[in-house]
Amino acid sequence: MITTDALTKTYVTRGGESVLALDRVSMVIGDGEFVSIVGPSGCGKTTILRILAGLIPDFEGRVEVENSPVKGPSPAVAVAFQDANLLPWRTVLDNILLPIEIRRLGKAKYRARAAELIEMVGLTGFEGKLPSELSGGMRQRVSIARALIQDPKILLLDEPFGALDAMTRDVLNLELSRIATATGKTVLLITHSITEAVFLSDRVVVMSPRPGRITETIDVHFPRPRGIDLTSTAEFGKYTGNIRKILNYV
Amino acid sequence: MNDIASRRGTRWASQRIPVPKTLLSVVGCLVLAAVVLEIAIRAGAISAYLVPRPSDVLVAFVDGLASGVLLYHGGITAFEALTGFAIATLLGLTLAVFVAEIRLVESAVYPWMVAVQATPKIALAPLLIIWFGFGLSSKIAVATIICLFPVMVTTITGLKSTNAGFLDLACSMGASRWQILWKIKFPAALPHVFAGLSLASVFAFTGAIVGEFVGASAGLGHLVIDANSKIMLAEAFAALIAVALLGLTFFYAMQAASHRVLYWKH
Ligand SMILES: Nc1ncnc2c1ncn2[C@@H]1O[C@H](COP(=O)(O)OP(=O)(O)OP(=O)(O)O)[C@@H](O)[C@H]1O
Ligand SMILES: [Mg+2]
Numbered sequence: 001m002i003t004t005d006a007l008t009k010t011y012v013t014r015g016g017e018s019v020l021a022l023d024r025v026s027m028v029i030g031d032g033e034f035v036s037i038v039g040p041s042g043c044g045k046t047t048i049l050r051i052l053a054g055l056i057p058d059f060e061g062r063v064e065v066e067n068s069p070v071k072g073p074s075p076a077v078a079v080a081f082q083d084a085n086l087l088p089w090r091t092v093l094d095n096i097l098l099p100i101e102i103r104r105l106g107k108a109k110y111r112a113r114a115a116e117l118i119e120m121v122g123l124t125g126f127e128g129k130l131p132s133e134l135s136g137g138m139r140q141r142v143s144i145a146r147a148l149i150q151d152p153k154i155l156l157l158d159e160p161f162g163a164l165d166a167m168t169r170d171v172l173n174l175e176l177s178r179i180a181t182a183t184g185k186t187v188l189l190i191t192h193s194i195t196e197a198v199f200l201s202d203r204v205v206v207m208s209p210r211p212g213r214i215t216e217t218i219d220v221h222f223p224r225p226r227g228i229d230l231t232s233t234a235e236f237g238k239y240t241g242n243i244r245k246i247l248n249y250v
Numbered sequence: 251m252n253d254i255a256s257r258r259g260t261r262w263a264s265q266r267i268p269v270p271k272t273l274l275s276v277v278g279c280l281v282l283a284a285v286v287l288e289i290a291i292r293a294g295a296i297s298a299y300l301v302p303r304p305s306d307v308l309v310a311f312v313d314g315l316a317s318g319v320l321l322y323h324g325g326i327t328a329f330e331a332l333t334g335f336a337i338a339t340l341l342g343l344t345l346a347v348f349v350a351e352i353r354l355v356e357s358a359v360y361p362w363m364v365a366v367q368a369t370p371k372i373a374l375a376p377l378l379i380i381w382f383g384f385g386l387s388s389k390i391a392v393a394t395i396i397c398l399f400p401v402m403v404t405t406i407t408g409l410k411s412t413n414a415g416f417l418d419l420a421c422s423m424g425a426s427r428w429q430i431l432w433k434i435k436f437p438a439a440l441p442h443v444f445a446g447l448s449l450a451s452v453f454a455f456t457g458a459i460v461g462e463f464v465g466a467s468a469g470l471g472h473l474v475i476d477a478n479s480k481i482m483l484a485e486a487f488a489a490l491i492a493v494a495l496l497g498l499t500f501f502y503a504m505q506a507a508s509h510r511v512l513y514w515k516h
Contacts, residue, residue, distance in 0.1 A: 050418075053422045054421075054422070055418060055421055055422060072424070073421060073422050073423065073424040074424075075424065077422075078422070079418075079419070079422045081415060081418065081419065083415045085413070085415040085416055085418075085419045087416065087434070087437070087438075088514045088515075089437050089440075089513075089514040098423065098433075099423045101433070102420065102423045102424065102425045102429055102433070103423065103424060130514050132514065150423075
């Protein structure tokens, strides 16, 4: 569960001026919910995610993750960034085991789990490869497997597929949808793609340009599991059209 | 799989074949230059008092090897250079970690390092002989000082240029400062470190020779000075060639080591 109450963030630039990045953002994401945030560039989406991940120490308002205030990185939360950020000197397997190593949980105990995750993201046979031997899409899959290895309650995804081509993106979205349903994680996804947001989410949060505020929250009522055909239905088009309208007229 | 394997095959092949080719062209150039020089000297176009005949140098070199003189003095120079290199590497890496990690150390130590670097090391050599004596340790000291700066500066640069995404990632996993240093920053800095070590591998021999020039009773530098003073140019050249070969060998050994350690870069 994620709660933010009047979350406000002011950055001080190097020149000394203050930039209001987030203005009283309040939202609640329940256990097992999949919520996406869409909004124009620079509206503070990454800032929200970084605050939730415990990477930004100073902010105003109340922020809770799993019912305790955020004071730094928590093992209950895992992050996947826009760049896969795989360590180039580590193999796929060792990249996935990095969080286990960092938290000293005993790598040996997690090998079986790593193998499961590698299978889940469709990378069986690539355990021993280096990141430089993988495609962009494969790297993002590794990054997601790495986020899942410590079995976090919450998954924070910052445009994980933003740099990929449309077809790879569709495939990975399907997989993400399947993984989220199968594992029951609470997921917060940041994306620029309205289609992606509607397809994956139980709820879509639409934000205004800077200073970032929540303009509207839209519940998406499609049953799961969802197939990619859903995206070409009229009902789906209504959702995306509506969000597009909100984004253009704020 | 197959695709990667075959790609790797061609990559290796294209890397392996040029080595003998390069060697061949280098040796070819050398032989050609030696022949031209030999003819020029024999024809009287270049005075034999200024440049020894390549054939004489070759004879002196082979004699030096056969009598063990070159091996003995080469061994001493190599020992000085490699010991200096090793000390500089340990010291340089350690200092670099402190400078890169601790602000206060950076502002206190870094200006001194630059000041030492700005002083020509040749000017320091006589002092080092006074401090460390006439023997091997003063030459090791010169080699160390010459090697220290490149190792340190490249390592600091490497440690400070870690991809911000890697740092975010490590922080989000709750990594300690120590873990970030050893699991992220240091491995990421290794390409920089090895660039510094490659430079230092050549500088190490310069340092040892400079030390020997200033005052020594053994080593290839001593041999060059000694032969020069007796106007035995062929012997001086033979010793110089031995220095060059040692430097070359160590440099390529470093390259090979770097290739191994930075396996993910190829
Ligand atoms: N470290 C910082 N210092 C100063 N200002 C910052 C800093 N980080 C972000 N900002 C500002 O805060 C605002 C929100 O940034 P943020 O990265 O959260 O936007 P975003 O919604 O993720 O944008 P995008 O969709 O382009 O990724 C931007 O206007 C940005 O200029
Ligand atoms: Mg962003």
